[in-house]
Amino acid sequence: MNNFPWLTLVVVLPIFAGSLIFFLPHRGNKIIRWYTIGICTIELLLTTYAFGYRFQLDDPLMQLTEDYKWINFFDFYWRLGIDGISIGPILLTGFITTLATLAARPITRDSRLFHFLMLAMYSGQIGPFSSRDLLLFFIMWELELIPVYLLLSMWGGKKRLYSATKFILYTAGSSVFLLMGVLGIGLYGSNEPTLNFETSANQSYPVALEIIFYIGFLIAFAVKSPIIPLHTWLPDTHGEAHYSTCMLLAGILLKMGAYGLVRINMELLPHAHSIFSPWLIIVGTIQIIYAASTSPGQRNLKKRIAYSSVSHMGFIIIGIGSISDTGLNGAILQIISHGFIGAALFFLAGTSYDRIRLVYLDEMGGMAIAIPKIFTTFSILSMASLALPGMSGFVAELLVFFGILTSQKYLLMTKILITFVMAIGMILTPIYSLSMLRQMFYGYKLFNAPNSYFFDSGPRELFVSISILLPVIGIGVYPDFVLSLSVDKVEAIISNYFFR
Numbered sequence: 001m002n003n004f005p006w007l008t009l010v011v012v013l014p015i016f017a018g019s020l021i022f023f024l025p026h027r028g029n030k031i032i033r034w035y036t037i038g039i040c041t042i043e044l045l046l047t048t049y050a051f052g053y054r055f056q057l058d059d060p061l062m063q064l065t066e067d068y069k070w071i072n073f074f075d076f077y078w079r080l081g082i083d084g085i086s087i088g089p090i091l092l093t094g095f096i097t098t099l100a101t102l103a104a105r106p107i108t109r110d111s112r113l114f115h116f117l118m119l120a121m122y123s124g125q126i127g128p129f130s131s132r133d134l135l136l137f138f139i140m141w142e143l144e145l146i147p148v149y150l151l152l153s154m155w156g157g158k159k160r161l162y163s164a165t166k167f168i169l170y171t172a173g174s175s176v177f178l179l180m181g182v183l184g185i186g187l188y189g190s191n192e193p194t195l196n197f198e199t200s201a202n203q204s205y206p207v208a209l210e211i212i213f214y215i216g217f218l219i220a221f222a223v224k225s226p227i228i229p230l231h232t233w234l235p236d237t238h239g240e241a242h243y244s245t246c247m248l249l250a251g252i253l254l255k256m257g258a259y260g261l262v263r264i265n266m267e268l269l270p271h272a273h274s275i276f277s278p279w280l281i282i283v284g285t286i287q288i289i290y291a292a293s294t295s296p297g298q299r300n301l302k303k304r305i306a307y308s309s310v311s312h313m314g315f316i317i318i319g320i321g322s323i324s325d326t327g328l329n330g331a332i333l334q335i336i337s338h339g340f341i342g343a344a345l346f347f348l349a350g351t352s353y354d355r356i357r358l359v360y361l362d363e364m365g366g367m368a369i370a371i372p373k374i375f376t377t378f379s380i381l382s383m384a385s386l387a388l389p390g391m392s393g394f395v396a397e398l399l400v401f402f403g404i405l406t407s408q409k410y411l412l413m414t415k416i417l418i419t420f421v422m423a424i425g426m427i428l429t430p431i432y433s434l435s436m437l438r439q440m441f442y443g444y445k446l447f448n449a450p451n452s453y454f455f456d457s458g459p460r461e462l463f464v465s466i467s468i469l470l471p472v473i474g475i476g477v478y479p480d481f482v483l484s485l486s487v488d489k490v491e492a493i494i495s496n497y498f499f500r
Contacts, residue, residue: 076195361440
């Protein structure tokens, strides 16, 4: 059983089963919907089984590895493998995608194509997290753009074509840099292209070349996990997308960029990363402050949540830039926790939009009386978003703070300054979360409106919000769930920086 190709099965199953959707009967969205949800749950159970029984926690090396020759001509292998960093995002992907297909019940237009695209995105998201080959990483990274573009441009809001075009221009333009970096690393120093992560990690480059590679990868990942100033596609995309697409975007796509920073920029290019990490920290603090102060100025509810997620990604960048065990663990924990919280906030925004058909915050108000269950879950998850102690966001941001303060790389004055600025950002976060709650749910605007009869959230929506809420509280109470996965691998990465 040890040689069974678990990861290949996990990566290939959704897109294969999704292509079978087109052979299902035309009529009846019910069959298609249940088929998709069934495939997603089977896939989630498969990944949890494979990771639970085939994965040793105390081993920092790649596990469940597979290595098949794919294209003979230029030594291109189908290489998959996971370690402590990638196991968290893969499970997060399975969880969020299953819930997003469950959340996409109201969609009836072209439902076969929609559900096929959801399953194709599933494969395209697990692919980058589990690939050990640079070119395979790039191919999976690209595979993931097409479903998002179609989901945006077909099931979006009013300005959906504009935002879909903006999204594809930004991300495809950035992946040119990614391809250049991949080819540069693969072709450097040998006649045979070496593309797997293990040999590239032990390779040393001239400093100037390494800096060029680093800048290329940094641009590619800065567009994906939006780092200022390359973040502007995100609010537009989130403002127009259907909310199940938003859950996937906020929960997983943004995390692919941060994962790429850790996996490629930190492991493969350590010298350049130690040169660039002060700049990463400065950009991260600017980003926290900037996004948190831009967010209250947004009229659109989804755009406001999108800016809040840009602000939270700043913590991940700072954790990656502080070259310390605690900081990197905090960044990985923030990847997981914001994946849950961002997806839940977008889901709740979408369900309340389904009720009242209003996008702008200044037209809302007084909804708490009409839809108390949505109000309750929305309030709890907004608290989680502003890092209330006991929720997962608090632990992650606290770890990032500790990582900055205990880092051996920076002077004391810089550390104090950065922590101070970060603390200002933490003060700005409750301002926009709570004002969003106030504008939506309190007041008296919709209370005596003619259409004041709403349905409260049904069992399906309650199930989605509660099953996102439980891991948030669980990680907040006992963060070792996630930290025990990544802690050995993080030590192995950080030790490259100081003992070399």
